[in-house]
Structures are given as C-alpha cells and as structure tokens.
Amino acid sequence: MAAPERPAPGAEAVLRFGAAALALFGLYGLPWLSIAPNRLVLGAPLGAADALGFAAHALALLAAVAAWRGIPDRVASVLLTLGIPAALGATGFAAARLLEGRPPAVRVMLGGGFWLALGAACLLLALRRARGAPGWRSWWPAATLALACAALWRWGALDALSLVAEYRARADRVDAALLRHLVLSAAALGLAASFAVPLGWWAFRSARAEAAIGGALNGVQVVPALALFGLLIPLLSALLGAAPWLRAAGLEAIGAAPALLTVSAYAALPLWRSVVSGLGAADPAAVAAARAMGMRDRRIATEIRVPLGLPVFAAGLRVAAVQCIGLATLGGLVGAGGLGAIVFEGMAQFAADLILVGALPIVALALGADALLRGLEARAGTRGA
Amino acid sequence: MIAFEGVSVDFAGSRVLHDVHFRVGAGALCALVGPSGSGKSTLLRLVNRLVAPSSGTVRVRGKDVAEEDPARLRRSIGYAIQSVGLFPHRTVAQNIGTVPRLLGWEKARIAARVEELLALVRLEAAGLAGRYPAELSGGQAQRVGLARALAADPDILLMDEPFGAVDPIARRGLRAELRRIHAATGKTVLLVTHDPGEALELATALAVLRDGRVVASGSALELLAAPVDGFVRELIGGGDFGLRRLGLLPVRSAMDAEPPPPDAPAIDEAATLLEALSRMVEARSGVLAVRSGAGAPVGSVTLRAVVERHP
Numbered sequence: 054m055a056a057p058e059r060p061a062p063g064a065e066a067v068l069r070f071g072a073a074a075l076a077l078f079g080l081y082g083l084p085w086l087s088i089a090p091n092r093l094v095l096g097a098p099l100g101a102a103d104a105l106g107f108a109a110h111a112l113a114l115l116a117a118v119a120a121w122r123g124i125p126d127r128v129a130s131v132l133l134t135l136g137i138p139a140a141l142g143a144t145g146f147a148a149a150r151l152l153e154g155r156p157p158a159v160r161v162m163l164g165g166g167f168w169l170a171l172g173a174a175c176l177l178l179a180l181r182r183a184r185g186a187p188g189w190r191s192w193w194p195a196a197t198l199a200l201a202c203a204a205l206w207r208w209g210a211l212d213a214l215s216l217v218a219e220y221r222a223r224a225d226r227v228d229a230a231l232l233r234h235l236v237l238s239a240a241a242l243g244l245a246a247s248f249a250v251p252l253g254w255w256a257f258r259s260a261r262a263e264a265a266i267g268g269a270l271n272g273v274q275v276v277p278a279l280a281l282f283g284l285l286i287p288l289l290s291a292l293l294g295a296a297p298w299l300r301a302a303g304l305e306a307i308g309a310a311p312a313l314l315t316v317s318a319y320a321a322l323p324l325w326r327s328v329v330s331g332l333g334a335a336d337p338a339a340v341a342a343a344r345a346m347g348m349r350d351r352r353i354a355t356e357i358r359v360p361l362g363l364p365v366f367a368a369g370l371r372v373a374a375v376q377c378i379g380l381a382t383l384g385g386l387v388g389a390g391g392l393g394a395i396v397f398e399g400m401a402q403f404a405a406d407l408i409l410v411g412a413l414p415i416v417a418l419a420l421g422a423d424a425l426l427r428g429l430e431a432r433a434g435t436r437g438a
Numbered sequence: 439m440i441a442f443e444g445v446s447v448d449f450a451g452s453r454v455l456h457d458v459h460f461r462v463g464a465g466a467l468c469a470l471v472g473p474s475g476s477g478k479s480t481l482l483r484l485v486n487r488l489v490a491p492s493s494g495t496v497r498v499r500g501k502d503v504a505e506e507d508p509a510r511l512r513r514s515i516g517y518a519i520q521s522v523g524l525f526p527h528r529t530v531a532q533n534i535g536t537v538p539r540l541l542g543w544e545k546a547r548i549a550a551r552v553e554e555l556l557a558l559v560r561l562e563a564a565g566l567a568g569r570y571p572a573e574l575s576g577g578q579a580q581r582v583g584l585a586r587a588l589a590a591d592p593d594i595l596l597m598d599e600p601f602g603a604v605d606p607i608a609r610r611g612l613r614a615e616l617r618r619i620h621a622a623t624g625k626t627v628l629l630v631t632h633d634p635g636e637a638l639e640l641a642t643a644l645a646v647l648r649d650g651r652v653v654a655s656g657s658a659l660e661l662l663a664a665p666v667d668g669f670v671r672e673l674i675g676g677g678d679f680g681l682r683r684l685g686l687l688p689v690r691s692a693m694d695a696e697p698p699p700p701d702a703p704a705i706d707e708a709a710t711l712l713e714a715l716s717r718m719v720e721a722r723s724g725v726l727a728v729r730s731g732a733g734a735p736v737g738s739v740t741l742r743a744v745v746e747r748h749p
Contacts, residue, residue, distance in 0.1 A: 342523030345488060346537050346586075347513035360527045 066122070069180055072173040073120035079170030080113050086144070086167070088151055091158040092215060092404055101166055104151070108143045112136065112170070119177050126181045133178040134194045137171070138201035145205065148213035160215035162406055195424075215406045227395060231414050234391035237309065237384055238377040238418075241316035245373060249321040253328025263329060270322040278315065278380055282387050285311040312384030312391075319380055320373040327369020331362025363433035371426035378419045382411075439464040439594065439626045440485055445494035447480055447650075454480050455650045457494070462643070464593075467620050467627040469637035471674060472647035478630045481647065482596050485628065486515045498594065513537050516587035516595040516625075520602040522579050524571035530556075530582050531567040537590040555585040559615060577608035581615070588619070598630045613640060634674040638662075638682060646670050659686050685712035689728055689739055692747050698727035698738035705729070707736050711744050718744075 079085075080101045089096030101109040115136045119129045148161040178194055211217045220227055256263035273281070289306040293299055304310050335358050343353045359366075385393025395411030440462040447455040455477045462468045470478040483489040484496045487508045496503045503511060524533050534555055535548040543551070556562040559581040571579060580601060587595060600616075601609045617640055620627055631637050637644055638658045645655040646669075654661055654670045661674060662683040675682055689709050703721040705714050707728050714726055724741040 336523070336526065338519070338521035338523035339525050340523075341521075342517070342519065342583075343525070343536075345486060345512055345517040345519070347509045347511070347540055349509050352540075357525060 065180060069120045069122075069177065072176040072180070073116050076116035076170045076173035076177070077113055079166040079168075079173065080109055080116075083166030083169060084164035085109075086148060086151070087162050087164050089160050089162065089215075090156075092160050092219070092406065093402065096160065096162055098164060099151075101170075104147045105143050106147075108140075112140050112143075116170070116174065116177070119174075119181070129181045130178060130194055133174055133181065134197045135201075137174050137178075137198060138205060140170070140174075141202065142205050142210050145211040145214055152213050160218065160406075161213055162215045216409055219404065219406045219410045223395075227392075227410060227414075230390060230392050230395050230411070231418075234378070234381055234393070234415070235418065237312060237316070237381045237389060237391050238374070240309075241313050241377045241381060242320060242370075242374055244313055245317035245320040245324055245377070248317075249324035250328055252321075253325045253332065256325070256329045257332040266325065270325055273318045274322055278319065278383055279386070281315045281318065282311060282383055285314055286387065307388045309384070309389045311387050312381065312389035316377050316380045316384070320377045323369050323372040323376065327365050327372075328362075331365035331369070332358045333362075334358075334365050335361040364430055367426060367430035367433045371423060371430060374422045374426055375419050378415060378422055382415055385411075439466070439499065440628065441497040442481070442484070443495045443497065445481075445484060445491045445496060447477070447484070447489060448492040449480075453650060455484075455491075458650075458652050460645055460652050460655060462626060462628060464626055465624045466643050467617075467629065467641050468643040468645065469629045469631055469641035470645050470647060471631060471634055471637045473673070474632065476647040477650040478647050479598055482598055482628055482630050485594070485596055486512045486517060488512075513540055513590065514592055514594075516590075516592040518580075518583050518587040518595070518597045518600045520599040522583040522603075524574075524579060524582060524586070526571050529568050529570060530561075530574070533571065533582060534586045534589050536586060541590055551589060552585075555588060558588065558619060559585045561585070576604045577612065580604055580608070580612060584612075584615070584619075588623075593625055595625050595627045597627065599632065600629070601636070616640060634676060638674065638686065644674070646673060659683070662686065681712055681715075684715060684744070685710050687711045689714050692743040693728050693737045693739050694743065695737045697735065698725055702727045702738065705739070706731065714739055715741075715744055 083100075084098030085101035086099045086104045087096030088099065101112075105112070115132055118124055119133050119136070124132075144163070144167060151161050152159060182194055205211055206217075212221070252262075252266050256266050276284075286306050289304070289311055293304065293306055332354070339361070340353060340357055343357050348356065381389075381391050382393035382396060384391050385395070385397045392411045392415050396408050396415075397411075399405070399407030399409075399411060442458045442460045445455060445458045446453060458481065460481075470481060472478050480489055484491060485498060485503070487503050487506075490504070498506075498511070498515070524530075525536070528536075531549075531552045534552045538548045538551055552567065553562070556567060561578065561581055564578070566574065566578065566582070571582070574582065580603070584600065587597075597616075601612045604612065613636060616627075616629075619625075620640075629637070629640065641658060643655065643657055644661055645652050646661070647653065648669055653667070661670060662679065671679055687710060689705060689707055689711060692711055692714075693707075702725050703717060703723055704727045705717050707730055709717075717726060718724060718741055726739050728736045728739055730736050
C-alpha cells in the first residue's frame with residue numbers, strides 16, 4: 054500500500070500555521086452568520102463571538118492547539134474530528150436562538166467566516182491525517198465526521214440555518230437531482246470509456262493515429278464547455294430534422310443527449326491518455342520475452358500490458374470521473390437536470406443558499422469519487438511494479 | 439538442426455547480415471562470437487522468427503521457418519536474454535510455467551515441471567516459487583529466466599548474452615550450470631556472447647561474425663589451430679592465443695610413457711596442458727608426473743613437450 058503523499062516538513066509547518074491563522078480570521082475577522090428579513094436579500098452580519106458567545110473562543114483555542122507542533126497527530130485528529138461537528142452544532146443552535154420570536158420569513162445564513170474556518174479545519178485534519186499511521190486511522194476521521202453530521206441533521210440541530218431550510222423546502226427535488234446527477238455522470242463516463250478505450254488501443258498501435266486522436270481530443274478541451282453545450286443543440290436539431298427516426302430512438306436536441314455528449318467529449322481525453330500510456334507502461338523486456346515465448350499480440354495485451362497498466366488506467370479513470378461529476382453541472386443549462394439545475398435556479402433567484410444546496414453535494418460527490426478511485430488505484434499498484 | 443541457407447537481413451536500408459551459410463548440428467552448443475553490431479543477435483533471432491530474412495532460408499528441424507506459425511514455432515524453442523524480461527506481476531512459478539500454460543498443459547503437470555526446473559537451476563531450496571521477480575537477486579533472476587526458457591523441454595535453446603548482467607562469480611556458476619544442463623539434456627544450444635573465454639569454455643562449435651558475415655566457424659580447437667586470419671586470432675585469442683589453445687588440450691596429448699624423476703610434482707591426467715604449464719611455473723620444475731584419477735602413475739610430461747609436441 055503506497056503511503057499517502059506528505060508535504061515536506063517546512064512546507065507542512067507553514068500550511069499548518071496558515072490553516073490555524075485562517076480559522077482564527079474566520080472566527081474573529083469575518084461575519085459568522087447573517088440575519089436577513091427574507092431569503093433573497095443580504096443580511097446583517099454577525100461575528101462569531103456575538104453569535105456563539107463563549108464557544109467561539111473555545112473553537113479558536115481548539116484551532117490553535119490542533120496546529121501546535123507539540124500535540125501528537127492522533128490527539129489533534131481527535132480534537133478536530135469532534136470540534137468540527139461541535140462548531141456546526143453550536144452554529145445551528147445559535148441560529149435557532151436568533152430566530153426566536155421573529156417572523157417566519159427571516160433567514161439566518163452562514164457567513165464567510167464560517168466557511169473559511171470550516172475549510173481551514175478540514176485542511177488541518179487532512180495534514181494531521183497524512184502524517185498518521187496507515188490503516189484504519191486514515192479513514193476514521195472522515196467516517197466520524199460523516200456520522201456526527203448525520204446525527205446533527207437527524208436531530209434537527211441545523212434546521213434553523215437558511216441552507217437547511219432551502220433544502221427542506223424542496224427535499225424531494227434535490228434528492229432526485231442528486232440521483233440524476235450521479236446517473237448522468239456515470240453514463241457520461243461510460244460513454245466516454247466506450248470510445249476512449251478503443252481509440253486508446255488504436256493510438257497505442259499507430260503513432261499516426263495517436264497524433265490525430267490526441268489533436269482532436271485536445272481540441273475539445275480548448276472549446277469552453279458552455280460553448281460546446283450551446284453548439285450541440287442546433288447540431289442535434291439539424292440531425293434530428295434530417296433523420297427523424299433518431300427521435301423515435303430517444304434522442305433529443307435538449308436534455309440528457311447534449312449533456313452526455315459534451316461531458317463525455319471532455320472526459321475522453323484523460324481516459325484515452327491513460328489507456329495509451331498504460332498500455333505502454335509494461336517493461337519492454339517483459340513484452341519482448343512474452344513475444345519470444347510465443348504469445349500472440351492479443352495475449353500479450355491481456356496478460357502483460359493490461360495488468361501492468363492498471364495503476365495508470367485507474368488514475369485516468371479517477372480524473373475522468375471527477376471531471377464528469379463537475380461538468381455534469383452544466384447539464385442543468387440544457388435541461389438535462391441534475392444538481393446543476395438546482396445551482397442555476399439559485400443563481401436565477403440570487404438565492405446564495407439555494408446555489409449551495411446544489412453545489413455542496415456536487416463537491417461531496419466529486420470528493421467521494423476521488424477517494425473511492427484513489428483506493429482502487431492504490432490496490433492496482435500493489436500488484437506487480 | 440538449424441541451417442541458414444544464403445540468409446541476408448536488411449534493416450532500414452542497411453544490410454545487417456550478408457549471405458550467411460551456416461549449420462548447427464543436433465546436440466551442439468554453438469557460440470556466436472563477434473564485436474557489437476556484427477549481427478550475432480540478429481542471426482539468433484532469425485531462428486524463432488523474431489526477425490525475418492530479406493532473402494535466403496532459415497530451416498529449423500529441416501523445415502523452412504517462414505512456413506511455420508510464429509507463435510507455435512516460438513513455443514517450441516527456448517529463449518533466454520540478458521535483460522531476462524521476467525513478468526513482474528507473476529510469481530517465479532507462474533513465470534516458469536508460461537510456455538507450458540500456453541501449450542495447454544494440465545495444472546498439476548505444470549506444477550510438477552516447475553519443481554523439476556527449480557531443482558535443475560538449483561533454486562529449489564531457496565523457496566522462491568511464490569516470490570515476485572522484484573524480490574530476486576540478479577543471478578537468481580537469470581536462473582529463473584533459464585528455467586523459464588527450458589520449461590516446455592524444447593529441443594532448441596537460444597541464449598542472447600544470458601549471463602551478461604551478473605557479477606563474475608555468479609557468471610562462472612551459471613556457465614557451469616549451462617554446461618551441466620547441456621551435457622545432461624543434449625539440447626541444441628545457440629549462444630550469443632561477446633566473451634571469447636565463455637565461448638571457448640562452453641561451446642562445442644563456434645561461429646565468428648564480422649560485419650554481418652560468418653568469417654570462421656568450427657570447433658574451438660580448429661579455430662585456435664594456426665593459421666587463422668588476424669581478426670579471428672585477435673577476437674578469440676585475445677593476447678593469449680597459444681595459451682588458450684593449451685587450455686583446450688588434455689595433458690595426455692603431450693604425455694610420455696617414461697616414468698618421471700622421483701621428485702617431480704604431480705598432475706591429474708584430466709587436467710589441461712595450460713594447467714600443466716601453470717603447475718610447472720608454480721613448482722619451478724620442467725617436468726611433471728602424470729597420475730590417473732585414482733593416483734596411479736601414468737607417465738610424465740615435460741615443458742618441452744607442452745611447448746613443441748602438442749597437436
């Protein structure tokens with residue numbers, strides 16, 4: 054099992070103290086919460102000390118202790134893993150108190166200070182985790198955090214926050230959008246693989262094909278994604294006009310079809326690149342020996358090149374999967390649905406919390422896919438090499 | 439067993455082999471020697487169709503290789519190279535069992551054969567069967583490569599600088615191993631080497647290549663018998679042409695039946711004339727007593743006879 058990459062000691066100390074400084078700035082320098090008369094207007098800012106009282110100073114102390122070098126990684130990890138949900142709970146509690154006796158339209162929104170401190174605390178936790186021993190210790194903070202947040206959610210501790218209110222108001226739609234986003238991303242990844250893998254094999258066999266395909270796939274990356282979405286709609290309309298039977302087969306000019314085509318066009322490059330370099334990753338002496346012992350090309354591919362290229366393939370798959378999840382957001386613009394639709398609805402209404410309701414799950418999905426496939430990559434790397 | 443009939447090979451416009459005519463008899467251990475770029479590896483690779491001749495015919499077991507299926511042909515010929523090329527994701531046992539598996543042998547038969555081969559290359563005691571190639575030393579990897587080449591019991595074995603990448607001590611051990619295996623199995627071996635000492639020690643026949651041509655061939659003794667052309671002399675004789683020749687001849691070939699003086703140092707009758715000469719220099723004596731393996735006196739050998747009377 055490959056050890057997690059860890060920053061150099063000097064750089065690590067800078068990052069650690071930088072993270073602690075950001076957390077303190079978030080607590081004391083920026084608004085923690087804001088109160089607005091309704092969901093569409095900007096609210097009046099409220100600092101952490103005013104919103105949380107004594108708890109704000111406790112959180113500041115915790116950030117400083119977690120960054121201090123004298124504290125062992127394990128202790129710091131435990132402090133952060135418990136501190137982050139505690140901060141979340143305290144914030145939810147403070148929001149509920151602020152809403153007491155006010156009209157129902159009043160919203161309490163999370164401020165920049167909260168997000169900055171949360172990000173800084175997660176960075177600190179990641180730094181401490183990277184230094185910890187491998188094995189179960191490397192994943193328990195994430196699991197504990199997820200469990201604690203789920204508990205806070207279940208007990209309604211966060212219900213007073215505007216973000217949660219936005220979600221509760223359209224929970225079914227958001228849940229459906231999340232599922233659709235996943236399906237869209239997976240379908241786009243599958244579509245990309247369906248042509249990137251054969252093209253990769255072709256490019257591996259022929260240098261001329263590699264130059265041509267590489268040029269085409271790189272060309273796609275240069276086109277802004279939005280422009281490609283826009284371009285596909287008239288193209289697909291023209292195609293459907295010329296061949297109406299395609300419509301019967303389920304193809305539409307707007308909706309999932311242009312989204313899938315565009316997202317897969319972008320995800321094809323990392324996939325294709327990893328197929329080409331993964332097939333070439335095997336030791337040339339091993340390939341020469343295989344040929345000399347009487348293996349035919351297909352067997353050399355399946356028995357030598359593919360197993361030895363697995364870590365490279367897994368890396369390409371990870372990059373492409375994360376790219377698909379991110380780009381599928383733009384599908385919201387062409388009627389493909391998914392979390393992008395929620396984000397763009399929020400943008401149209403200038404409702405920042407609604408944007409977050411769409412965006413936060415996208416971030417979580419991307420991080421989750423990245424972590425899952427990173428694990429796969431590490432497993433692929435343990436065999437051979 | 440292997441015959442090259444007027445074979446020429448062109449690579450990218452330049453001629454690597456010129457009209458080669460050459461035969462390797464069944465059971466021979468034939469060494470191909472020559473400077474780098476002389477075409478020895480290309481000649482070797484023609485045998486299992488890794489290289490195709492531009493003109494001429496290569497026959498293996500009497501059949502033109504151009505008419506055989508390359509994969510089948512290669513499975514029937516062992517091949518060991520300097521870089522070994524073990525499969526890093528497969529265990530030692532799986533590596534050795536590659537060709538038997540390609541030939542569709544039963545699992546039990548492959549396992550038994552792997553055991554046998556590990557014993558043949560003297561790795562059975564090391565418990566290496568389940569290890570991966572990255573865990574092997576250079577010499578062990580070469581032995582595994584040799585075992586893999588021998589796995590399906592091919593009657594022909596091609597070796598391209600098989601001991602090039604190991605230290606001198608492991609190299610000497612591997613050479614002795616190859617000589618033993620050749621003597622025990624009677625396989626036809628074609629060996630590429632740039633080390634003339636290795637060639638003289640191992641080979642029953644040699645071919646000297648220069649600029650894509652076979653400039654001399656024959657047994658070691660034939661090639662070391664004067665007169666040969668200057669290039670061959672330089673290549674296989676180095677600075678010790680005469681001494682290398684002595685190294686190939688047994689003491690008996692210069693022995694007299696008359697008994698040695700009583701104080702003469704002794705030498706075994708199985709020794710070479712070179713060893714006899716070395717013994718004389720060491721003992722500061724111009725005459726040696728020759729003894730049989732059991733120690734019985736057989737005769738005597740003199741410095742004069744070593745220098746003048748050897749065949």
